[in-house]
Structures are given as C-alpha cells and as structure tokens.
Amino acid sequence: MNQSVIIGDELTISHETVGFYALSQGMKINCSLSFNKLNQLTGEAVTPENAEALFERARFDIEDIAEKAIKNQCHEDNELLL
Template sequence: MNQNILFADRCEWDDKRQAVIFQAQQSGQLIDCIVSLGLLSQLDDTKVSKENALTAFERVRFDLEDLAEEAIENEEFSPTGEIVLG
C-alpha cells in the first residue's frame, strides 16, 4: 500500500450519479472516487441498489481502495479530476 495515498473513513450516496463517493488524499489534495452500483454488485456478489449501497461499500471497502490507489498512481483521472471506478 502506498503510504502517500490515504483514504477517509467517510462515504456517501450520490443520487444524481447513482454511485457511492469516497475520498482519497494524496500530497494534501483531496480526490473524489466514484463507485458505480455495477462495480459494487460485482465485488460484493449481490444485487446492490441505492438502499444498500453504503452497506455493500463497507463490505468491499478495501478492494475499492486498492482499485482507487492503482488508478491514482496511474493518473487515470477523469476530465474533472475524479477517479471513476466502474
């Protein structure tokens, strides 16, 4: 694990995007990481909806942090500076 990338314990549901958002911090910069319901369902091996998305996120948090860390290290940022997973 790269100690230069830290993850906040907080996550939230974004109704507009139909995704869970969590944050990473690298060199003092906050980076929003967006996780689709599809990826959550795939990683959690369940049908994830907005009602259970945050619970599913917590079950697969470490896998998602690994994916986000890899994407950050590879500089796979969206045009708006976010990391979009799935």
Template sequence: MNQNILFSDRCEWDDKRQAVVFQAQQAGQLIDCIVSLGLLSKLDDTKVSKENALAAFERVRFDFEDLAEEAIEDEKFSPTGEIILG
C-alpha cells in the same frame, strides 16, 4: 500500499450519479472516487441498490481502496479530476 495516498472513512450515496463516493487524499489534494452500482454488485456478489449501497461498499471497501490507489498512481483521472471505478 502507498503511504502517500490516504483514504477517509467517509462514504456517501450520490443520487445524481447513482454511485457511492469516497475520498482519497494525495499530497494534500482531495480526490473523489466514484463507485458504480454495477461494479459494487460485482465485487460484493449481491444485488446492490441505493438502499443497501453503503452497507455493500463497507463490506468491500478495501478492494475499492486498492483499485482507487492503482488508478491514482496510474493517473487515470476523469476530465473533472475524479477517479471513476466501474
């Protein structure tokens, strides 16, 4: 694990995006990481909806942190500077 990338414990449901958002920090910069319901359902191996998305995310949080870390290291940022997973 890259010690230069830190993840906060905070995550939230974003109604507009229909996704879970969590944050990474690299060199003092906050990076929003967006997790789609589809990928969340796939990794958690359950049917995930907005009602249970945060609980499902917590069960597979470390998998998403690994995916986000890899995407950040590979500089796979969206045009708005986010990391979009799924």
C-alpha cells in the same frame, strides 16, 4: 490500511453511485464507484439502501483499485470514476 492512498469515511449515496474521497500526496480526489462495480466486488445486488454496507464490506478492495487508478493517473481534475 493503505499507506499511499487513504479513503475518507464520508460516503454520498446516489441512485447509481457511491461517492467518496481519496487522499493521495496531500491531494483530495473525489471518487465515484458505480453500483455495477460494487456488485462485481461483492456479488450482491446494490441498492441505495444497502450500498454503504456493501462498500464497507469491499473497502480494502476499493482502496486497492483507487490506489492503482490514482498511481496510473486515471483521474481528471481531481475526479476519479471507478
């Protein structure tokens, strides 16, 4: 598990994104991962029905991507789009 950024266990699935939160230095950042990006990470077509399973399969990669984006301050108003 990543030490500087922690990804929460709660996921919100919509028609085109997976919503989750990251904790970094005591700050909660709401994140959205597009189905397109999840498809790139897993190589599988993403639907609302399989998005959670695919997210879990790619969780460590997603943590790395979120950590880099947060360190580079790519988020606005505690929102991060991946």
